[in-house]
Amino acid sequence: MDKQDSYDAIVVGAGHNGLTAACYLAKAGLKTLIVEKNEQIGGAAVSTEMYKGWIYSNCSYVCSLLRQEIIRDLELPKFGLQVVPYRGRVTFSDKGEYLASYDDAHVKRREVGRISPIDVDAYDRYYQLVMRQCRFIRPFLLRRAPDPTSMKPRDVGELMFLIKRIYDIGPRDVGEMIRFWTMSIGDFLDEHFEHELVKASMAGSGIIGTGLGVYSPGTAYVLLHHYMGDVDGSMGAWGFARGAMGAVTKALGAAFESAGGVIKTGSGLSEFIIENEKVRGVALENGDEYRAPIVASNLDVKRTILKHIGREKLPPEYVRAVERFKIRGSSGKLNLALDKMPSFPLLPENGDYFTGDFSCNTSLETLERAYDDWKEGRWSAKPYFDMLIPSKIDPTLAPPGSHMMSLFIQYAPYDLNVNGVRSADNWNDETRKAFADAVFDRIEVCCPDIRQRVLHAEVRSPADIEREVGLTEGNIFQGELTFDQLLFNRPIPGYAQYSTPIDGLYIVGSSTHPGGGVMAAPGANAAREILRRNGKGDLMPALAEEEI
């Protein structure tokens, strides 16, 4: 079946950023097509019923970074999106201790004071510091990264904006900013806190999705990236998308279609059609071809450039830079259908109050050791996990009384080491099961009966995530969020403004500024850049809101 159709713009990949970019292109009047390899849209933000009656957020699982400005502008609530904040997280240690987080500031203080009185005020101060840094970064999320080498008025304007923000946070916090962007989360927490569990409870956000350890420089920024989101203006808060994360992309898809866009699923990209350094369209694996002068790739930069464009069409320096881009798989997923709520005997009232993340990490040292395993190509013997039971507050995910549990697991390598051979092919049913067993052993620290509760388990290694979603090495951020790969260096120095060496071909996914997470900012920023370059910049509203 060969088909040929012409569009104004084609978006490859129906992840949340591709959908967001497509929405803005369609709303600006461009005849826009999205092509998606999977049968359902959503990329890594999907809801799937893998066991009858239980809905999983298979990949991304929580929602905070999704820019409110975009939700509002695209009227996503009208298309069914509802984000419900969750509260109360708990960290368990191997010693039978736990540290919980409560909503009320005074209760939270009592809780920290319960295990470490000196860390109580320290927590307040640390939080202030993190929030100041978040306030600094947030206004950049919905702006194009400046090009420091350009004298174009817009780039100079963006640089001036950066300078003004630096002035606004003041000399002391500029110092802190440089530290935050370059230090390790471990060193940072060591400066503030004394108790190991207090530190461990906060360190997870610094390593999630990143092939680095808690003492690797650069991880402090990764923590900021997890704090700078908000739910209804409450900075650092996280929420569930009602109906699991697919609700985000379903709403985006519906918004796109209502703007006149067309979605074609079920066949992946074969290659970008390129003639004389100019993109002309896409050829799909099923033989269909679609033509358009604008093609936006939601695939990560490595996949876009290295898998779907002949190398001869690209400058070698650029290809080399793309190959160098760090996008390492470091995490896996475990989704569980539970017959009923597992017990949390260490928690008061069995933890009824807590609807947030559970994790089990005794100290920074245990986290660093977990990273050591990964470096050698093994999953961590004591993996870090971020565990949620969204069905505690979302009644749509599991039958009444039973529950859906989602675990983000770190570290798990992409190229698994089996008998000295490192390969993604080493991930099979047997290794997946052994990996899941290591995780269950850790869950038992807080839920001793977890194994008895499981009706169905979905285990996903980085290699599975790559195969199913398309993310290179299964890296959840489409490229690690370290300073060498941020702002005007993301993804490639000189190509930070969503363009590529191919005229008309853009990259709109999380590989671009401002990076990963279900944020939709790269997609929106890219759409603006595309429209601007085509003389239609004024057809898209300015989204960046003033930070008061």
Next chain:
Amino acid sequence: MMKAQTPRSVTRTLAPTPFHDRLAELNFLNSWRGWNGFLSAEVFECSEKEYFAIRNQATLMDISPMCKYRICGPDATRIVNRLIVRDIRKVKVGRVAYAMWCDEEGMTIDDGTIFRLGEDEYLLLCAKHMYLWLHECAWGFDAAITDETEALCALSLQGPTAFSVLKAAGLEGAASMKPFDTREIEPGLRISRTGYTGDLGYELFTAPENAHSLWDRLWSAGRQWGICPTGMEALNLARLETGFLAPGVDFQPVHLALRRGRGRTPFELGFGRLVDFDKGHFNGRRALLEHKARGPRYHLVRLDIEGKEPAANAYVYHNGSKVVGHVTSAAWSPTAKRNIAFAELEAPYGGAVRDGLFAEIFIYKEGAWLKRNKKAKVVDEPFYRNARARQTPPNAF
């Protein structure tokens, strides 16, 4: 020493203070608010009645939620002098001093009272949590910092008949106490002639196990002297009349600010006289010297506003067009019979320029908002002050 066992869980509600049972019996409106995570009465029965009891009779208020820290050891005086802007060496043992303390940039962290309990022993009372900050100021010094917020409970006995209540309670020894004196009047019971109302008053401190007996003793002694419990609402009016600042309301404690430029110096808050540059180094000294030379950027002033509608949250204009500041606290003063407010104005307004100020007041009346521009006059003295508050020995009423 045995390590105390870590408790398994914390209280998730606002925590009752040691006086709570007594307060609850009297809180007819069941009107509570949180104060530092503790249950504190907003109003017991009628805030007007409670306010007038402060100015006319005697009142009891539970001030246990105040943050309380003990600084004790050979270097305690050095630590306190490093912390605060005034010279603690000039404060004798048995005296209490109002103090402010600043960060390196001279911006106010908090204010509070420091009790000099001994040559090398101090008790700091303040609104915000200072445990870590005190530890940091004490780093490398020889002194112990302990958080006694929950180890000491406290009552504030305020009003013209306060001394009579003490006397009737068998504490007539307090007769010789001058304002800002403190002493251990009985074993385990500390008293100071201090308060937040500007009237005659005392604050009493004891261990939580003595809370009920202290309350009952003062309460029964106070029956013939018109004793009345007071909540935060009445207290807030009394403190405004007498010119006491509320941290977080009248100024932004700098440690709790996310935004640049929100900190204020003691000069800008009207407390420049507390800053003692002659005592040697203290936190913020260098920056405060520069601020003093440059002059204040703001003036926190008292305003006497025409009309009777409180100017809460009002913008302050100069000559009708230019916004020069905002009101931080406002009320109708029933005793001074004036419409009073604290306002923060940008210099030179409130300093060199004091005329031509107006408050833009929004008034809600039965479904409609009215806007009134009212003349505001800067006043230097507290709105209300009385001689009985300072007289020693105090009168019976």
